[in-house]
Amino acid sequence: MASYDSTYQPGARSAGISGRERLGEWIDRHSGTFFIAPAVTMILIFAIFPTVYSIFFALSRVRFMPEGLKFRYVGFRNFAKQFFGSAEVHFLGRTDPVSIFGMVLFAIIVAAVLWWLFRSLRITTWVGMLGRSISAAMAIFLAWILCASLLSGNAIGTLYTTLFYVFVGCAIQFVIGTGLAFLCSQPISGKNFFRVVFFVPLMITPLGVGYAMKMVADVTKGPFEPFLKLVGLQDWVWSADAWSARFIMVVCDSWQWIPFIFICMLAALENIPRDHVEAAQVDGASSVQIFREITWPQILPVAVTVLLIRMIEAFKIVDLPNIMTGGGPGSATESMTLNALYIWRANDLGSSAAIAYLLLILTVVVCASFFNYVVLGQIRKTRA
Amino acid sequence: MGEFGHKASVRFENVEKSFGAVQVLENFDLDVTPGEFVVLLGASGSGKTTALRILSGLETPSAGSVYIDDLNVTDILPKYRDISMVFQSYALYPHKTVAENIGFPLKVRQVGKDEMDAAILDAAKQVQLDGLLERYPRELSGGQRQRVALARAIIRRPSVFLMDEPLSNLDAKLRGHMRAELKHMQKSMGITTIYVTHDQIEAMTLAHRVAILEKGVLQQLATPAEIYNDPANLFVAQFIGSPPMNVIHGNLDGNHFVTNGVRVETTVSDQVPQAVMGVRPEDCQIAPPSEGTLAGTIYTNELIGDHALVTVDWGGDQISVKASKDFTGEQGDKVGVVVPRDHLFVFDESNGQRIR
């Protein structure tokens, strides 16, 4: 039998506690601070500070002087310019004249939103009500711009170009990405090959994607030139028409981002307990029934979360239109980030910051609404 | 509880299954008569679950065929086999209520709503779940989930019932209770049941016949009593019984088993140089040191409750004996162990087969 006489107490071998041990203990006692402080400090300096700083840019007229930047307070003039002033058409699009159809549709949307707001009076607290009012206000504003510009046959501005990229892009990407993920979750051979191939575009820099797509979509020297000629479209230039240019942007954006949806949904599909599918098979469900009854409800929470992440990233789109069309024709493919970038190049720092801020507000309200009303609901359903 | 309309027979014929280079089921034959309760018993990796999955159609055998009621079902989909299955994890759909879970097999068969509701209520009543129909699986206890899985299996009145370790996720007390209920239910419904488990008590208590598998090979198929009293080989002998059978290595010389200088008389007679003697702890007795077949010292004495389990050290090997609960021997005391001649099993060590 071994003897258990010796113990291993801290400080047992040398009398007293050394300075090193005391330091270690001090660090241990304050480890809560030490663990989180670097991250919080970095975020405060490089994210929060510039965000707040940006407000002052947006509220000022900023000029480069030899001794540094010169700020002059101009109130909300930079913002007002986007809504009512010289940049209105560029930002919001042409909102005049409004068609009857637009008017009616707007009225219907406003009624629906107000009814939703009225109904939620009973079910939420005043904080929830405040949030819902903000969502409702944003919805009504966006609905008005939509009805007055696009639905009345007028040109849209960078605001709706961005929203077009976000909503149409995300919808296309979600459908195709989920479809591909479903295919790859089936018993097919060569699964690993498809998985890697389908994933690769996500990893390529958006800039590289932009140039690659610019080459591929080139109508005179690109690879599709003979095919266009074959179907009699040799004179068609996609970059000359606003909607075809926007649509090509969405296609190229989808090329890059479908892999994201694909890979997340595939992981979700493969993570469904095998038992569940097998039990359904023994119970006699067909593959369509299994998908509708078992698989889909179980991946829905992941699906909406993935969609939210994709939406957040989609609002930041800039590289593709910058490279492929330079925002053209006119400003048809300009996203809000690209708009801000061009204005910054023109040395109007104030307006640039204002547009950036509008983008931030738009992103936050849309994504927070989606998170609160859709994602949380799904997550609660699975957890409650 | 009414009897089920149809009881099917089940037959495995030379079924083989390998995953790549690993053979999990070897030349498997099994005949189950209608209404019988057969338990496939084995350790993990013995191929018992694979056999069940082959019968359910979730796995296709590499060779051989499976028959349900003389219909060769080897190559048809699970849904045409008229079977239902209870999974080890229960496989309850988390997003469906208890009622929706139970009714799912009928839903995919497009049964009308009224008929379905009646059938759900009926099945739920049979497993005493009728108050919980609107709950979700996560709001149920382990035993209740088990009942939902059972109800989902019985609702469409299959001709064969498959269960894959259905009780292994329950705690010990509930397991005993559910075991009794399962037995009762099977008996009153009279449905052909194939049941997979690694628990010998479940196998012994539930089964009409037990099939013991090891490394993909069927070791013995017999009633629980036969398995216990008349094991076919060393593996079965050691697998069944708690505490496990004592195993002593030596050689068989005529009708005496010789080990470590001790000669034990047996009922069989042969010349086997490498033999194994097996004797169950409950068949041995503690005796004074001079009177036993073997003599040694007590290694430890554990009081279990209705009996005491005494481990005796004799000449470098140990033998455990079930003694009366009043036995008061202390660690280190000298005792003898009586090994009764009629309860000795002798096996050939080279192939594990019983010498009869």
Added chain:
Amino acid sequence: MSDATYRFNKANRTLMQRLFEAPAVGKMSPASKVVAYTLLIVWSAFVIFPIYWVVITSFKDAAAVNQGPYYIPWVDFTPTLDAWRTMFTEDPHCNFTAIARQFWLLIYNSLVWIISPVVSFAPMEPQICKIYLAFTNSVVISTFSTALCVLVGSMAAYALARIQYAPRFGNIMIFVLLLVLVILATTYLGAPWWASATVALALFYFLARALRRHFRLSLGNGDILFWIISQRILPPIVVVIPLYVMFQAVGMLDTHLALILLYAVANMPIVVWLMHDFFANLPVELEESAQLDGATRPRIFWEIVLPLTRPGLAATTLLILVLSWNEYLFAVFLATVKVQTMPIMVAAKNAGEKGVFWWEMCAVIVLMIIPVIVMAILLTRFISRGVLLGAVKG
């Protein structure tokens, strides 16, 4: 109780069923097989074609690009290595000594920034091997920023998973107020930034201490986590202008450190979000047992927690590596000359006066995506094992 049984009858399987129903579990029906493989192959072609086009273009010469589309090397055009040769030899200083000297300067300048008031930057070579410089810049910036980001981010994620925080709402309000005042002072009143920052920090310290007892409302770990993760919503364009001004003020414009810090912060939400999930799912008993054995928190984190989350850590690291390798917007604003990264190198090929040299640009793009494809293959392994799924589940 009715005696109805519910059976499918195999005998009357229709032709449609034979076509659309799988022959066995784990197999596909003939019809769905045809559809599935067609779709998969079509999509593979759609995905691969642009990449293929970039790769073959990098082996074309001016004529092959400008005279219309040519598709297959050796069949309709003769591949050349011109673009690749130009890329590595366009500058006279593309020899080993120049590259070694360049590398030394890179490290030197990165280190010297910290003591820059005392020691001045070493001037970079006027004519350097641009592609080499860009590649090293990209490697240095993305690896260091990834390391920093993953380390700092997982420390915070771990702390948020295990240690209870309760920052007072009032203190946060004071902080924001002081921040606004500092910016007001520097922008409109022209106060030096370092002076106002110091005053504000001191003020914050004393105010927070003095008023601590009066603030009741405090936030929890969930709020902090949400705050960090929600930083990802911030469009880079919002912060890039102030950051430009900020880095200019401290002389960090066009340095590696600036980009390293910035990328680390930009990707921090992702690290915290993913790693928090891994840490929260670890059994806490391991850490408690280590604590009883006398290990300190940092030691527990380093020796027990991090090794346990190795797959998650590896996957997260790969993801962040790719994101910082590809970043363009910050780089184009903040890295003007010396620390140009690969994406900027690509964009620079667009700026020539004689039109775009597509073949040269494609060579740069290919060089840039080779490491990324390797990482993609590694990452798919992790993702297919479900490593990153936990976080997405919400």
